[in-house]
């Protein structure tokens with residue numbers, strides 16, 4: 001597996017509340033801007049493996065559009081049922097108006 005950061009988008013492509021699917025080294029990632037911060041999380045929910053894309057964002061969390069599980073954007077922790085396992089998150093770097101993501105995930109939160 002390759003390591004390091006890859007430029008995946010320009011900051012102008014991801015407005016507040018924006019969500020963008022990214023595939024890096026076989027990892028399916030959802031890139032999000034929420035409250036001025038950029039996050040890269042797993043594209044699929046840990047409950048039934050449906051897409052988190054389109055989930056509502058609030059207070060640093062995303063709500064799965066299918067059955068309502070909530071995850072913390074910062075570390076992927078599962079915050080409410082029906083999901084009990086966290087999701088992957090990935091390091092994000094913003095510089096020179098570009099967003100880069102590292103395809104090596106952070107440790108999974110409980």
Ligand code: FES
Pocket residue numbers: 045046047048049050064065066067068069082083
């Ligand atoms: S697939 Fe996300 S809560 Fe069921």
